[in-house]
Amino acid sequence: MNMLMNQMLGCLIIAAGIGGAVGWLLRNVSAGRLTQQLENVTAMMRLKEQMLEKARHQLKEATSKLQSLEGQGIESDAQADEPQIDKAA
Numbered sequence: 001m002n003m004l005m006n007q008m009l010g011c012l013i014i015a016a017g018i019g020g021a022v023g024w025l026l027r028n029v030s031a032g033r034l035t036q037q038l039e040n041v042t043a044m045m046r047l048k049e050q051m052l053e054k055a056r057h058q059l060k061e062a063t064s065k066l067q068s069l070e071g072q073g074i075e076s077d078a079q080a081d082e083p084q085i086d087k088a089a
């Protein structure tokens with residue numbers, strides 16, 4: 001009877017060890033994959049953020065150029081209208 005109890009206890013200890021080892025392996029293998037995926041997504045996000053920042057900068061430059069051209073157009077229109085006003089007077 002004592003021998004049977006020792007065998008059962010030994011089997012339980014071995015099963016617990018196997019379960020712990022398998023659980024540890026599964027956790028580390030999945031965590032490794034998830035960590036790699038997270039790093040990939042983070043790198044892509046940084047790249048997209050840089051591209052967005054570059055596009056914002058280009059948009060600001062284009063906007064300022066357009067505003068300066070519009071300002072020049074308004075000034076030239078005002079100068080073109082002045083002689084007509086003088087002629088009318």
